[in-house]
Amino acid sequence: MAELKGFERDSKSAEEMLQLTRFTVDNVADAVYWMDSKAQIADVNETACSMLGYTREELLNLTVFNIDPDFTAEKWVEAWDALKGQGKMTLETKHRTKDGRIIPVEIMANYVSFGGRELDCAFARDITKRKLVEKRLEASLREKETLLRELYHRTKNNMQVISNLIDLQVVSVVDEQTVKLFRETQNRIKAMALVHEKLYQSKDLSNLNLKDYASDLANALLESYRLSADRISFKLDAENISVSIDTATPCGLIIAELMSNALKHAFPSGQRGEISLALHQSEEGEIDIRFSDNGIGLPKGFGFRTTRSLGLNLVKNLTEKQLMGTIELNADHSTEFHIKFKEPLYKKNG
CATH class of the missing domain: 3.30.565.10 (Histidine kinase-like ATPase, C-terminal domain)
Incomplete structure (x- = not known):
């Protein structure tokens, strides 16, 4: 009799723990999906239902292909084999709600082998806000790149104007030594202008290739001294x-x-x-x-x-x-x- 009561207490305790665990899973911020090797949804939490607008019973009758427009049967097989080999995976994809809306999600997948079954326990996080922030940052970066490129372009043009003014001034100079000094100053201006020209043409607006720059600069100097x-x-x-x-x-x-x-x-x-x-x-x-x-x-x-x-x-x-x-x-x-x-x-x- 004592053993029976102890068993009942253990069973009750295990049942309470199971209920507590279920309550915790249902109320986490991320959607939780359990899927088998055939992409069939085996279980979900309440967050998954709320995110997609389905009831739990409806989701249990669906597959991954019904809720993820990017996943094909071929892609699922590749992902399953990779997950089985690695144990864990993180990827970004999209989920489609019951009313047809598309939600960007980050998936944290985990391979689980339990009771003779192979399952994918996946946590799906709605990253809509993150994507909006990324788009704003990308737009801001493109705007700054445009402004910086324009700055390099104008700086190069302004230096070219200064160089042209020196050309005009040299015409009226008769002293050969003074002409040489003007030309040396002009070459220094050209060296700095070429930096801005290279940065303006570069994909990376903060760095340039020193090899290309040195080659162009040397050729410009040979031309300046009229040497073949x-x-x-x-x-x-x-x-x-x-x-x-x-x-x-x-x-x-x-x-x-x-x-x-x-x-x-x-x-x-x-x-x-x-x-x-x-x-x-x-x-x-x-x-x-x-x-x-x-x-x-x-x-x-x-x-x-x-x-x-x-x-x-x-x-x-x-x-x-x-x-x-x-x-x-x-x-x-x-x-x-x-x-x-x-x-x-x-x-x-x-």
């Missing part, structure tokens, strides 16, 4: 390196200064030669720039650190004070400048 590839060849050894505008601008000015200096002084009297530029980046993010030419070399006793040359002083200051890097000069055979620096947050494209 037959006389001065340009060799570029570079990988795809993505840099921000804060890095691209000083890099462009450095390359422009070094190349202008080489074009002016390294190949006198129509001498033929080669200018080389190497751009590489380590796994740690350090960017390595090597600029060299095979011209006549620097004057004997040339002091790189003490020179009064505006261009070379600009190169040193941009490297050490803006890029926070290092610069070395090797003039034993050819003239080579070696620059190294590291962006705080770098990106490398393979």
Whole structure:
């Protein structure tokens, strides 16, 4: 008799626990579905009924294909095999209510094997509000991208206007040295304008490809000095390196200064030669720039650190004070400048 009473107490306790569990499942915020391997709905909670507008009895007579317009029988088989192999899955899909409305949902599926049955216990969360917020954010981002692209475009155009004004001013200048100073200033403006042009054309408005930028800049400088590839060849050894505008601008000015200096002084009297530029980046993010030419070399006793040359002083200051890097000069055979620096947050494209 005591054993019978104990059994009754245990049964009552188990029944109460089952009712409590059922109450909890029915009142969770997410819809809960139990489905078998054939996509037949085996059980649901009250939230699922409220979300889709069906009674529990109606849902138990439906399959996944009735409530999910994106799921086909073939897709279900693939999803079931994947769930069985992984144990858990999370995906986004759509549910169709009884009155035909479409609700975006996030599904957290769980594979369960119990009592000889294989089931998918899926929690479905209505993500309508999340999708609306995402659409607003996407619209806001597109608007900002348009404004930023327009800003780059106008900045480039304004710099082009300044360059054109210099062209007009040069016409009235007779002193050759003054003309050279104007042209050097014009090349610096072009180097900065090209950054904005590249960013305007880029899909990524915050970064540009340093390799493409350096190639276009070098060709523009050769054209500016009216030098053909037959006389001065340009060799570029570079990988795809993505840099921000804060890095691209000083890099462009450095390359422009070094190349202008080489074009002016390294190949006198129509001498033929080669200018080389190497751009590489380590796994740690350090960017390595090597600029060299095979011209006549620097004057004997040339002091790189003490020179009064505006261009070379600009190169040193941009490297050490803006890029926070290092610069070395090797003039034993050819003239080579070696620059190294590291962006705080770098990106490398393979």
